[in-house]
Amino acid sequence: MITSELKSVPISSTDMTEKKYVSLFGTVMTLLNTILGAGVLSIANSFTFCGIVPSIFILTLVTSLSYISAVIVVQLQMKTKVENLDALAKLTTGTIGSIVLQISNIIFCYSCMMTYLIMGTEFIISWLAMAGVDASGR
Numbered sequence: 001m002i003t004s005e006l007k008s009v010p011i012s013s014t015d016m017t018e019k020k021y022v023s024l025f026g027t028v029m030t031l032l033n034t035i036l037g038a039g040v041l042s043i044a045n046s047f048t049f050c051g052i053v054p055s056i057f058i059l060t061l062v063t064s065l066s067y068i069s070a071v072i073v074v075q076l077q078m079k080t081k082v083e084n085l086d087a088l089a090k091l092t093t094g095t096i097g098s099i100v101l102q103i104s105n106i107i108f109c110y111s112c113m114m115t116y117l118i119m120g121t122e123f124i125i126s127w128l129a130m131a132g133v134d135a136s137g138r
Contacts, residue, residue: 073088076088086098
């Protein structure tokens with residue numbers, strides 16, 4: 001796990017409460033960790049089934065689309081000065097867009113949770129099998 005230094009900046013001379021900021025390196029590492037996640041573990045298996053040429057093509061396509069979407073979001077944030085993605089969605093697409101974003105986030109988080117649960121269960125069962133314990137539930 002990568003940690004980063006926090007910088008303290010006073011808000012004003014009369015207000016002594018401080019905001020904590022993370023360094024640029026810490027922010028980039030957190031973003032990379034979020035983007036990659038456990039999906040990087042399945043890349044080798046996917047390359048085996050698809051082949052090297054289609055896999056590299058799809059990987060390049062997804063990388064390009066991710067870059068373009070990140071640039072669009074950052075430019076919109078810089079122009080509108082909004083605080084978060086939900087406010088940006090509400091500003092650009094209205095209430096309907098904000099609701100769709102929230103529902104999409106819930107579905108994404110639920111599917112990630114289920115994927116980690118399934119992967120974790122398979123790992124634990126395989127470890128128990130190596131130890132000679134039958135955990136199949138039969």
